[in-house]
Amino acid sequence: MIISRLKALAVLISSIFLVACVSTTDTIYKWEGYQKNVYQHFRGDKSPAEQTQSMQADLEKIRASGKATPPGYQAHLGLLYGQQGNLDQFAAQIQAEKNQFPESEKFMDFLLRKFKKDEVKQ
Template sequence: MPILTLRRAALCGLAATALLAGCATQQSLYQWEDYQPQVYQYFKGESKEAQVTALEAGLQKIHASGAAVPPGYHAQLGMLYLDLGKGDQMVQQFQTEKALFPESAPYMDFLLKHAGKGGKK
């Protein structure tokens, strides 16, 4: 095998190793806490109060660590507040979701509009 081909192969191997090492050290953009299990519990019809408690505790941990709240976290909490008849807290959570993730504004506005027409989603 010519020396030039060996050098190219070695350089490609080093580049691949560096690329994989870079991927391995990458941290998550958001801190999820119990968000995903609570969404699952929501769809299973489990206790809304327990879900709110878990999400609120997760939110405190996220804020304490200085991490970012994932998209949908405040929206899910708002949906739970809606189900519990806590309209003021629902509005606050939907507004927070809109502020953090402007792309969610059309959906949050839709939910706010329909929540005001008598109730549940």
């Protein structure tokens, strides 16, 4: 009797453990190659133009899937555009990040002001 209860308890604990370890891939965000692109950016493995092209292609896939871009995606893409001197695309991506994540507004506004200030200096 005690052994059968111990077995039942072991099965119950194992089941709880297995359920807790299950990770779902169904998230509200679609990441595509975002993390890899950020890593390559900081390592200097790809030029800003190559990263922009890769991230823009991933952005189209994300939009086609109907999922949302993850936090920071459009801001990073905007910074890549800014590094290439494409300030219209920079501003558009920063604004899109700000619209999607209102909590980022102060930082996104700071970036917009910084790039405008740098543009005036040149």
